[in-house]
Amino acid sequence: MSETTPAPDTRAPAGSEAPTPRKRVNRREQILRTAADVFAAQGFNNTSLADIAAMLGITPAGVLHHFGSKTDLLTAVLELRDDTDPAPEGSRMLDHLVTTAERNATRPGTTQLYAVLSAESATDQHPAQEWFRDRYTVLRREIGDAVLDRLAPEHRAAASTPGPDGHTPAGAAAAAVIAVMDGLQVQWLLDPDAVDMASVTGLVIDALVARLSQEG
Amino acid sequence: MSETTPAPDTRAPAGSEAPTPRKRVNRREQILRTAADVFAAQGFNNTSLADIAAMLGITPAGVLHHFGSKTDLLTAVLELRDDTDPAPEGSRMLDHLVTTAERNATRPGTTQLYAVLSAESATDQHPAQEWFRDRYTVLRREIGDAVLDRLAPEHRAAASTPGPDGHTPAGAAAAAVIAVMDGLQVQWLLDPDAVDMASVTGLVIDALVARLSQEG
DNA sequence: TTACTTACTTAATGTTTATTAAGCAAGGGG
DNA sequence: CCCCTTGCTTAATAAACATTAAGTAAGTAA
DSSP: OTTTOSOSSOSSTTSSOOOOOTTTOOHHHHHHHHHHHHHHHHOSTTOOHHHHHHHHTSOHHHHHHHSSSHHHHHHHHHHOOOTTSOOOOTTHHHHHHHHHHHHHHHSOOHHHHHHHHHHHHTSTTOTTHHHHHHHHHHHHHHHHHHHHHHSOHHHHHHHTSOOTTSOOHHHHHHHHHHHHHHHHHHHHHHOTTTOOHHHHHHHHHHHHHHHHTSOO | OTTTOSSSSOOSTTSSOOOOOTTTOOHHHHHHHHHHHHHHHHOSTTOOHHHHHHHHTSOHHHHHHHSSSHHHHHHHHHHOOOTTSOOOOTTHHHHHHHHHHHHHHHSOOHHHHHHHHHHHHTSTTOTTHHHHHHHHHHHHHHHHHHHHHHSOHHHHHHHTSOOTTSOOHHHHHHHHHHHHHHHHHHHHHHOTTTOOHHHHHHHHHHHHHHHHTSOO
8 A cells, every 4th residue: 555655645756847836826826737738748649647647746647536537637728718818909919910920939838728629620630729710810810900000091001902822911821920920939948049939029010011012 | 160261352442442453563662652641631640540551442450560650650751752753953943843732732642641741640649740940951951941042142142141049040930831731721621712822932932032132 | 421524535347449479361472 | 484563451469549437545523
């Protein structure tokens, strides 16, 4: 018995690091944040419940007590809003994106989670496909609006007019901005010194805005 | 003896679909291309040897007979050059990238494989990390050169001068172009009607080239 | 005290998985 | 006819995994 149960009630020392139980916050949320970290670092398929449980100092079944299944846990993680940065509306959103990229280079967090999981979700049978499809749809609209907001008024009509492919220039620019942020994150994760996420993001935004301010 | 061998020589009907054995090409290459397709569709972690074997109408051990391990198979897949499109040098490479994006929207292939696997490789412990790190390093240099080639001669000096972050504008643009292609692929896989990969790629390239043709 | 809730644990189950070992079959060359 | 290579097979193994069931322990409320 003693060999399998090293510490019957102490909540900390089982795994390698437990994020300070403090005042008993919602245990659920604690697990959620830990799971988010692990999913961000390892992806969904490559993460086992045992991995997450180990970081919390509990067993896999302990995790499933709070969330019925691994998929449910993923869903809850995606639903978890990171309230530390409320996305602003209008043209300031574009600056917010650069700031986000900046912050992410020092403290990888939510965006890394999304970059890793969104690419993974593009594969067959992934449980987060619909979630990411919807997310991108919303983001493209919001960022598209933000791009329009930054254009001089006389250029907005052209940027809102669908081209031969059925998409507006503003929408295309929005897709590009999102894509560049996701793609940069991958390059940065593989080689942090090789790219400066914030400056490249800013460059692309500026270049696109300038481009939409001309006749095509 | 006859009880152990249900079908002594027929090679086809075991799985659900075998891609026409034809004239016996290198079996190795046949397996390689099948594996590439499955990896592109499902990712590496989410693909089992049984998946690949089933598409070939053989057993998992049959696959491992040609490649010692699943990781070796992945390595071989990445090393496999798709000779159908030789990447041109110089400024024409940028047009080539748009063409590639165009072709990929109709027949997902190599690029999808790379988009899916590169994001996956950014997670911990992935066997393809070094491969993708090197690939991105080479690509950034090549595309950076191509960007310079397209600039008017009087702008090349500025675009080759490192900024405060230690990277050249041309290098930043190259990272952006790669990132946008990878990121767009993900959006497109999730929602093919929502983005036009080729036109957005072209838009970003044009916008970046125009931007580097100004004083910053 | 009783009862209920929260937060787990142990144990078991059944599946999936990569990998190894050994053998079989066919075809070609000698 | 024998041998070697190519291309598999069956069988076995050992591990990892998600999930379920049932039980335990502590705290809280009545």
